[in-house]
Amino acid sequence: MSEVLDTWLGRTIDCACGQKHEVPIRRIVIERDALGQVAGYVKEAGYREVTLVADEKTYQAAGVKLRGLLEDAQVKVSISVIRENAMGEVAADEEAIVQLLLDTPLSSEVLIAVGAGTLHDIVRFVGHRTKRPFFSVPTAPSVDGFASVGAPLIVRGFKTTIPASSPEAIFADLALLAEAPQAMIAAGLGDMLGKHTSLADWSLGRVLLDEHYCELSAQLTLEAVELCTAHLDEIAQRTDLGMLKLMEGLLLSGLSMLLVGHSRPASGAEHHLSHYWEMVLLQQRRRALLHGAKVGVATVMMAQRYASLRDITAAEAATRLAQSQAPSREADAERIRGAYGAMAEQVIAENFPADGGVVDSEALKARIASRWGDVQAIARAVPAPEQLAAWLGDVQGPVAPEQLGVEPELVEASLRDALFVRNRFTVLRLLRLL
Ligand SMILES: NC(=O)C1=CN([C@@H]2O[C@H](COP(=O)(O)OP(=O)(O)OC[C@H]3O[C@@H](n4cnc5c(N)ncnc54)[C@H](OP(=O)(O)O)[C@@H]3O)[C@@H](O)[C@H]2O)C=CC1
Ligand SMILES: O=C(CO)COP(=O)(O)O
DSSP states (O other): OHHHHHTTTOEEEEOTSEEEEOOOOOOEEETTTTGGGGHHHHHTOOOOEEEEEEHHHHHHHHIIIHHHHHHEEEHHHEEEEOOOOTSSOOOSSSHHHHHHHHOOTTOOEEEEEEHHHHHHHHHHHHHHHHOOOOOHHHOOOOOOOOSSEEEEEEETTTTEEEEEOOOOOEEEHHHHHTTTTTHHHHHHHHHHHHHHHHHHHHEEEEHOOOOOOHHHHHHHHHHHHHHHHHHHHHHTTTOOOHHHHHHHHHHHHHHHHHTTTSSSSOOSHHHHHHHHHHHHHTTTTTTOOOOHHHEEEEEEEHHHHHEEEEOOOOOHHHHHHHOOOOOHHHHHHHHHHHHHGGGHHHHHOOOOOHTOSSOOOOHHHHHHHHHHHHHHHHHHHHHOHHHHHHHHHHHTOOOSSSHHHHOHHHHHHHHHHHHGGGSSHHHHHHHHHH
16 A cells, blocks of 8 residues: 555545546555555455466566466466567557457456566556456556556557556555666656756646646656655665665656546657657667656656756747747658658648647747746756756766767757657747747
């Protein structure tokens, strides 16, 4: 049980933001030997047959044990060990989705995801589309996607997030998490630190485009990241307390996405950079990098950009906005066709809707000039890049693109074109107008 999380389970909230939020998650267990509680919950909820989904490594790390525990409790278990793709990696792509669909007997009532972020997204998507609940058994505290509702999938080489389902129950075993590779623990912190810039980006959207904003979800996300930064030593040493706080932070952040039904609180320009790098590496048939490692590095870069806004006076901003010329739509479209492969036309359509959209308009520039004080307040709330880098360093996480093997050309291309990954207002879109 987790005091921080239990108060949210099963709740319906008529929120001041105007939305009705629902949390369908019924149980969250974060403790040593949480694995031992899965079978009891399966029986209590009245299920008799489950499909356990893992990859080779996570099956060894937790799947074998869980299978034994379930079978001892007379639960019928089928297994889907998701195969690696041609790159020797498990990806949340068309191939993995079809494999899971083929591996799941029609009589199976529940899918159990035993793995990290990728495994969960394959399972949450297939569970949603086959109308089966899913349980989450994280094998590493590497992402905030366990409790969330969207499935970022690779579809025709493009990273797109599809609404799916949140888990019915989550069993996070502290002993298992502490044994995860150190890089995955650092990645979990990287994904969490990204919330500082994603929240700032969401605030920009609120102030400059009147975008829907939920104080509750934003506050929850901020509390989630502060929970992690308050326990950095413990996280670095992988103590039970450290793994508990990191996992609570990751799950709270996932809950905040679940509340609003999308990833806006948790994913801004730092994620768009990460997604862009991921897609290019995939196109170039290079090995994938951990999501949270990329997000952590990109967060430092986006914090540098927020820091640069602090010293621009309102008069300077107005002059720069008046003089700036965004690249023509034709030039943007040409680069998108070069970078986004088979999905390029869809990306163009989303970014440049037939009604013209607002992202590069003169009206938006005027709005930015008139709200410059608000923009600066948002920029001031983002921790300094040096602070973010120091937090990442505390858990031995990478802080700069070269540590990831992301070369300067790719960094430059992403700073220009990653903003097209999602049609969301971010600091990258703001800087394009300045
Ligand atoms: N739904 C959402 O809201 C969110 C989704 N995500 C998504 O999550 C994905 C990234 O997930 P992430 O967790 O970083 O990485 P992966 O799930 O891709 O995991 C990377 C590899 O870690 C290995 N692994 C996992 N657990 C263990 C363990 N206990 N011991 C040893 N190895 C282990 C496995 O290795 P091997 O492959 O060799 O078996 C696994 O494939 C991205 O696609 C991202 O977009 C991220 C955040 C939020
Ligand atoms: O990774 C996420 C949050 O950490 C979600 O990202 P998306 O914006 O791609 O859904």
